[in-house]
Amino acid sequence: MSALHLRTLTQLADGLRRRSFSSVELVADLLARIEKSQPSLNAFISVTGSEALEAARAADRTLAAGGGGPLTGVPIAHKDIFCTEGVRTTCGSRMLDNFVSPYDATVVARLRQAGAVMLGKTNMDEFAMGSSNETSFYGPVRNPWNPQLVPGGSSGGSAAAVAARLVPAATATDTGGSIRQPAALCGITGMKPTYGRVSRYGMIAFASSLDQGGTLSASAADAALLLREMAGFDPRDSTSVDTPVPDYVAALEEPIAGLRIGLLAEFFDKGLDADNERCVREGLRVLEGLGAKVRPVSLPNLPMSVPVYYVVAPAEASSNLARYDGVRFGHRCEKPRDLNDMYRRSRGEGFGAEVKRRIMTGTYVLSAGYYDAYYLKAQRVRALINADFIRAFESVDVLIGPTTPTPAFPIGAKTSDPITMYLNDIYTIGANLAGLPAISVPCGFVGGLPVGLQIVGPHFSEPRVLTVAHAFQRATDWHSQVPKGYA
Amino acid sequence: MALTREQIASIATLARLELTAEEVSLYQESLSSILEFVGALERTDTTEVTPMAHPLPGLTQRLRADEVTEGDRHERYQQNAPSTAAGLYLVPKVIE
Numbered sequence: 001m002s003a004l005h006l007r008t009l010t011q012l013a014d015g016l017r018r019r020s021f022s023s024v025e026l027v028a029d030l031l032a033r034i035e036k037s038q039p040s041l042n043a044f045i046s047v048t049g050s051e052a053l054e055a056a057r058a059a060d061r062t063l064a065a066g067g068g069g070p071l072t073g074v075p076i077a078h079k080d081i082f083c084t085e086g087v088r089t090t091c092g093s094r095m096l097d098n099f100v101s102p103y104d105a106t107v108v109a110r111l112r113q114a115g116a117v118m119l120g121k122t123n124m125d126e127f128a129m130g131s132s133n134e135t136s137f138y139g140p141v142r143n144p145w146n147p148q149l150v151p152g153g154s155s156g157g158s159a160a161a162v163a164a165r166l167v168p169a170a171t172a173t174d175t176g177g178s179i180r181q182p183a184a185l186c187g188i189t190g191m192k193p194t195y196g197r198v199s200r201y202g203m204i205a206f207a208s209s210l211d212q213g214g215t216l217s218a219s220a221a222d223a224a225l226l227l228r229e230m231a232g233f234d235p236r237d238s239t240s241v242d243t244p245v246p247d248y249v250a251a252l253e254e255p256i257a258g259l260r261i262g263l264l265a266e267f268f269d270k271g272l273d274a275d276n277e278r279c280v281r282e283g284l285r286v287l288e289g290l291g292a293k294v295r296p297v298s299l300p301n302l303p304m305s306v307p308v309y310y311v312v313a314p315a316e317a318s319s320n321l322a323r324y325d326g327v328r329f330g331h332r333c334e335k336p337r338d339l340n341d342m343y344r345r346s347r348g349e350g351f352g353a354e355v356k357r358r359i360m361t362g363t364y365v366l367s368a369g370y371y372d373a374y375y376l377k378a379q380r381v382r383a384l385i386n387a388d389f390i391r392a393f394e395s396v397d398v399l400i401g402p403t404t405p406t407p408a409f410p411i412g413a414k415t416s417d418p419i420t421m422y423l424n425d426i427y428t429i430g431a432n433l434a435g436l437p438a439i440s441v442p443c444g445f446v447g448g449l450p451v452g453l454q455i456v457g458p459h460f461s462e463p464r465v466l467t468v469a470h471a472f473q474r475a476t477d478w479h480s481q482v483p484k485g486y487a
Numbered sequence: 488m489a490l491t492r493e494q495i496a497s498i499a500t501l502a503r504l505e506l507t508a509e510e511v512s513l514y515q516e517s518l519s520s521i522l523e524f525v526g527a528l529e530r531t532d533t534t535e536v537t538p539m540a541h542p543l544p545g546l547t548q549r550l551r552a553d554e555v556t557e558g559d560r561h562e563r564y565q566q567n568a569p570s571t572a573a574g575l576y577l578v579p580k581v582i583e
Contacts, residue, residue, distance in 0.1 A: 100566065102566070195543060209540060238549050239548070241546065242549075301531065304527065304531055306524075307524060307525040307527045310524065311525050311528070326569060327568075328564070332569035332570070336579045338579050338580075339578055344503050345505045347505070348504050353513070356510070356514070359504060360502060363501050364490075367498070367501060374528075377533065378528060379538030380533035380537070380539070381531050382538075383536050383538065386539055386542070422524075
């Protein structure tokens with residue numbers, strides 16, 4: 001059997017149950033890896049080592065007594081957007097640098113309930129606004145495949161940590177691609193569930209009609225194992241959907257012969273790197289080899305996804321981030337002259353450049369005289385994009401395309417032009433606008449860098465999306481590749 | 488469309504953001520290019536299309552009974568506050 005850090009979440013949960021090794025042994029091993037990686041990767045904002053070892057000891061006692069849940073003793077990390085009781089929760093921002101959450105996010109509570117042990121909080125783009133992890137107040141995260149390159153974002157810390165095998169899996173969030181894009185750029189599996197499937201309670205809000213929590217892991221089987229614990233109705237989230245959670249793990253082994261795959265014509269555009277395209281098309285052939293039938297599908301309004309997103313998301317963000325006023329929590333400026341001065345300077349100092357840009361954009365598109373032209377117009381085009389997806393799913397079971405236009409790019413390469421950065425999410429935003437489940441799985445390498453293939457399904461089709469991804473991963477070994485120096 | 492420095496200053500006032508002179512220039516340039524980029528939406532015909540505010544069509548915000556479910560945890564919550572006294576949040580004087 002391979003070294004502990006190279007085993008998947010599923011293998012680790014199994015090994016712990018059999019007591020082949022202890023949770024303390026595993027946690028100590030991974031904490032040492034995290035510490036060693038931190039100067040080069042910067043994947044973590046906070047490491048909760050002593051709490052983790054204490055939780056691991058408790059898990060070992062539970063396992064020794066023959067008890068335990070599905071994840072007892074299994075180490076994970078949480079994106080620093082999820083509130084963790086008694087632990088600093090920064091959202092990658094100076095604004096929350098000193099914020100210690102007084103409660104747990106539902107996702108955090110559920111995973112703890114299932115027995116998972118948190119090792120720390122991962123780095124991220126500030127308030128999840130970014131596609132490269134360069135907007136973090138705590139500095140950029142580096143890509144384990146090449147430290148000169150970005151890991152993607154906004155869940156760049158979670159993605160780098162899983163890719164470098166510092167943790168077997170981590171939580172993440174996806175508003176426009178923030179799970180799938182870093183998964184693709186780091187060569188791992190990233191699952192964004194249906195909007196409303198995973199509770200957003202205690203998950204710091206960015207754009208509330210788009211935000212959804214999910215997973216970053218080595219494999220689709222691991223994503224299924226985690227999601228089974230994370231998903232489900234939560235009365236504390238008014239957008240949480242009250243439908244039963246299927247057994248995602250049990251569904252994994254279903255055959256995919258006869259599966260109807262729609263090839264997203266709009267995703268094979270001029271922006272798609274030729275080598276990326278080659279990898280994705282080879283991936284499709286693998287699925288055809290397993291009995292799937294591929295046919296082209298056109299979603300004519302999909303190219304409008306990015307413009308729709310860059311109206312809707314900043315608008316919702318400007319409203320959500322109005323809560324950071326320097327009064328009850330978060331950064332407050334020194335010696336405010338009056339209340340308005342306190343608001344303006346606390347926010348001016350507490351937020352970084354990209355967050356301020358989005359707040360400004362959102363404020364403008366919601367302001368009197370522009371609301372109809374921008375915000376309402378974007379919501380109408382969003383309805384058309386959604387209708388395109390619904391129509392497509394009348395004739396196919398899943399849609400497949402690339403996750404990103406290119407592999408990972410150099411740190412600093414796209415920071416000067418926001419539009420260039422925004423276009424990284426051109427293939428991922430559609431699923432957020434329509435609230436659909438989508439997964440990115442590794443499907444090859446270009447110049448030593450991983451490439452992602454994206455599978456999108458209808459609302460609440462997580463079992464199908466995970467099954468297709470799992471079938472692909474049983475036929476390929478791209479997802480088992482580990483960057484040099486981290487094996 | 489190009490925004491003026493005055494427009495940027497007025498948006499910043501609405502958003503309660505103090506900006507430096509360099510930031511005003513930065514956002515003048517980038518907001519103008521973002522607005523030009525999202526201006527592409529105009530080309531889509533949306534006559535008689537109902538705006539979509541919720542990604543799961545047909546689902547609306549759930550209501551709950553108006554019952555107290557949280558205990559009094561103000562002391563815990565106020566540990567994160569920049570300034571408090573006697574259980575209250577302190578801010579600069581609002582009324583002379």
